[in-house]
Amino acid sequence: MVDTLxxxxxxxxxxxxxxxxxxxxxxxxxxxxxxxxxxxxxxxTAGSAKTVLGCQFLASGIRDFDxxxxxxxxxxxxxxxxxxxxxxxxPIADWVDENRWAFVDGTAQPEHDIVExxxxxxxxxxxxxxxxxxxxxxxxxxxxxxxxVFSQFDDKxxxxxxxxxxxxxxxxxxxxxxxxxxxxxxxxxxxxxxxxEFVADNVVILRYHLEQEKRRRTIEILKFRxxxxxKGEFPFTIVPGSGISxxxxxxxxxxxxxxxxxxTSGNVELDRMCGGGFFRDSIVLVSGATGTGxxxxxxxxxxxxxxSGERCLLFGFEESRDQxxxxxxxxxxxxxxxxxxxxxxxxxxxPEVCGLEDHTIAMQREIEDFKPARVAIDSLSALExxxxxxxxxxxxxxxxxxxxxxxIPGVFTATTPTLMGGASVTEAHISTITDSIILLRYVxxxxxMHRALTVLKMRGSNHDREIHRFVIDGKxxxxxxxxxxxxxxxxxxxxxxPESELERMRSMFEERE
Amino acid sequence: xxTQCHLRLFVTGQxxxxxxxxxxxxxxxxxxxxxxxxxxxxxxxxxxxxxEAEKVMATPTLIRKxxxxxxxxxxDLSDWSRVLSALGLERDEMSTxxxxxxxx
Numbered sequence: 001m002v003d004t005l006x007x008x009x010x011x012x013x014x015x016x017x018x019x020x021x022x023x024x025x026x027x028x029x030x031x032x033x034x035x036x037x038x039x040x041x042x043x044x045t046a047g048s049a050k051t052v053l054g055c056q057f058l059a060s061g062i063r064d065f066d067x068x069x070x071x072x073x074x075x076x077x078x079x080x081x082x083x084x085x086x087x088x089x090x091p092i093a094d095w096v097d098e099n100r101w102a103f104v105d106g107t108a109q110p111e112h113d114i115v116e117x118x119x120x121x122x123x124x125x126x127x128x129x130x131x132x133x134x135x136x137x138x139x140x141x142x143x144x145x146x147x148x149v150f151s152q153f154d155d156k157x158x159x160x161x162x163x164x165x166x167x168x169x170x171x172x173x174x175x176x177x178x179x180x181x182x183x184x185x186x187x188x189x190x191x192x193x194x195x196x197e198f199v200a201d202n203v204v205i206l207r208y209h210l211e212q213e214k215r216r217r218t219i220e221i222l223k224f225r226x227x228x229x230x231k232g233e234f235p236f237t238i239v240p241g242s243g244i245s246x247x248x249x250x251x252x253x254x255x256x257x258x259x260x261x262x263x264t265s266g267n268v269e270l271d272r273m274c275g276g277g278f279f280r281d282s283i284v285l286v287s288g289a290t291g292t293g294x295x296x297x298x299x300x301x302x303x304x305x306x307x308s309g310e311r312c313l314l315f316g317f318e319e320s321r322d323q324x325x326x327x328x329x330x331x332x333x334x335x336x337x338x339x340x341x342x343x344x345x346x347x348x349x350x351p352e353v354c355g356l357e358d359h360t361i362a363m364q365r366e367i368e369d370f371k372p373a374r375v376a377i378d379s380l381s382a383l384e385x386x387x388x389x390x391x392x393x394x395x396x397x398x399x400x401x402x403x404x405x406x407x408i409p410g411v412f413t414a415t416t417p418t419l420m421g422g423a424s425v426t427e428a429h430i431s432t433i434t435d436s437i438i439l440l441r442y443v444x445x446x447x448x449m450h451r452a453l454t455v456l457k458m459r460g461s462n463h464d465r466e467i468h469r470f471v472i473d474g475k476x477x478x479x480x481x482x483x484x485x486x487x488x489x490x491x492x493x494x495x496x497x498p499e500s501e502l503e504r505m506r507s508m509f510e511e512r513e
Numbered sequence: 514x515x516t517q518c519h520l521r522l523f524v525t526g527q528x529x530x531x532x533x534x535x536x537x538x539x540x541x542x543x544x545x546x547x548x549x550x551x552x553x554x555x556x557x558x559x560x561x562x563x564x565e566a567e568k569v570m571a572t573p574t575l576i577r578k579x580x581x582x583x584x585x586x587x588x589d590l591s592d593w594s595r596v597l598s599a600l601g602l603e604r605d606e607m608s609t610x611x612x613x614x615x616x617x
Binding site (some may be wrong): 055104105106107116119120121123124125126127128130131133152162318438 | 528
């Protein structure tokens with residue numbers, strides 16, 4: 001007989017349940033949270049926010065899921081942890097009083113002379129841990145950190161064996177735990193003392209990179225045994241008042257619905273060129289050198305939305321609020337009264353005030369809070385200065401995906417580095433994910449500067465393919481006739497072409513068609 | 514001369530290690546602290562709260578509560594010379610005791 005093995009125990013093993021961490025973005029990256037009932041090793045160098053993540057895991061358990069927790073600390077005294085975490089809005093001391101949070105203090109006792117002799121075990125620690133779990137009815141455990149345990153005891157083999165016993169005990173009780181461990185370098189072996197061997201089921205790495213003189217935090221799920229998770233490093237930031245926030249960049253799925261509803265660009269002529277306005281769920285990239293009219297186009301876009309009663313949000317990274325309001329006024333758009341009516345919100349920040357991850361979080365919060373019907377960022381490329389190339393690419397992707405998810409139109413501007421012609425890094429990053437691209441260019445003809453505008457790309461629609469001249473006056477942008485017999489505008493070396501030659505070219509293409 | 518000494522030994526259940534530590538301590542005290550010592554054996558499985566109060570991590574752990582300063586000795590106490598020196602009972606003190614004829 002071959003088929004005598006019972007089949008039932010194998011049922012239901014397929015999907016290992018996960019416990020939601022409650023940490024913004026982390027559940028997305030981990031595809032649901034940390035494996036339930038297991039121990040996850042959290043490795044990171046000094047200052048990589050291991051303790052913050054551990055505390056947040058317990059804090060959100062208490063606050064969002066009514067799951068109590070035990071924090072075993074080997075490093076910082078409980079009093080210090082309570083005080084340090086206060087700025088995140090976690091009232092740990094109150095939770096301790098309410099028996100929802102319990103500390104097991106395993107810090108070294110400096111007033112005592114400890115003499116180690118012969119053989120020993122961590123029986124007392126395990127008993128205290130079990131006692132604390134029972135007392136508060138904990139389902140989440142954090143132990144911070146392994147390295148500090150090792151530094152308290154001389155015999156590393158005993159410590160390793162005893163930590164293994166603790167891991168087994170935790171598994172038997174069925175609690176979900178996070179165990180932190182120090183790393184010496186951002187890459188290479190996961191932790192000192194070879195502790196992965198006994199908690200190797202799940203390993204998460206926190207990194208604190210220094211790239212081009214800028215600090216950047218990332219989190220990586222190295223492995224979750226028996227279950228899936230997002231791959232690669234995801235940037236995260238620590239937000240005062242709320243804690244860690246992970247940006248689930250590559251985890252964002254391109255599932256945005258597409259619809260045919262058009263909205264006005266705020267400029268009648270531009271609407272016509274685009275075939276009836278922008279699509280409501282599209283991202284429009286406006287690219288041009290400094291002074292070509294990007295801010296004007298943004299202003300018209302915002303004012304155009306607000307004048308039809310839409311709520312519009314403008315992020316300014318190049319000019320101050322006063323400047324933007326003054327500009328708008330000179331083009332016949334009254335931002336001040338629109339703001340009074342609550343139709344627009346203008347948020348101006350200098351790109352350098354914080355890291356790009358922090359900008360991302362702040363901007364996303366602003367969008368969630370104001371719930372605009374359209375968003376403009378002027379300019380996106382100014383934020384390039386606040387970050388590394390990689391961080392910038394991630395930021396652009398993340399913001400684009402975030403705005404698209406909301407199914408609202410977005411206008412981003414990008415400044416080209418050269419006055420004539422040229423492309424910017426931003427274009428390379430987002431040209432494939434933006435739905436439309438509008439180019440603004442200077443055209444020098446017979447000793448005069450003209451401005452030109454063309455709709456380079458308009459996804460899913462027919463659009464005007466000609467390059468139009470435009471002027472800026474007290475009413476804003478006035479798009480005029482096209483540069484009919486000028487060539488080389490986009491490459492930055494315009495030249496006139498005789499009418500006859502133009503006709504010949506046209507007939508050539510007509511024949512092909 | 515009366516040496517007032519209060520010792521508390523934390524053990525985990527009735528393991529071989531626990532039994533060995535208790536035996537070692539009792540024999541050591543009988544020999545070197547003939548008068549005025551007090552031993553308290555705490556099983557952390559029965560009294561995790563006491564272990565918590567003293568922030569004990571390992572077992573067996575011997576704590577000298579009196580006289581101060583507190584001392585901790587971790588292990589099964591089989592290395593008598595180290596235990597004695599940790600408790601502040603140096604060899605020459607022992608020999609003085611022996612010379613007094615109180616205990617050999």
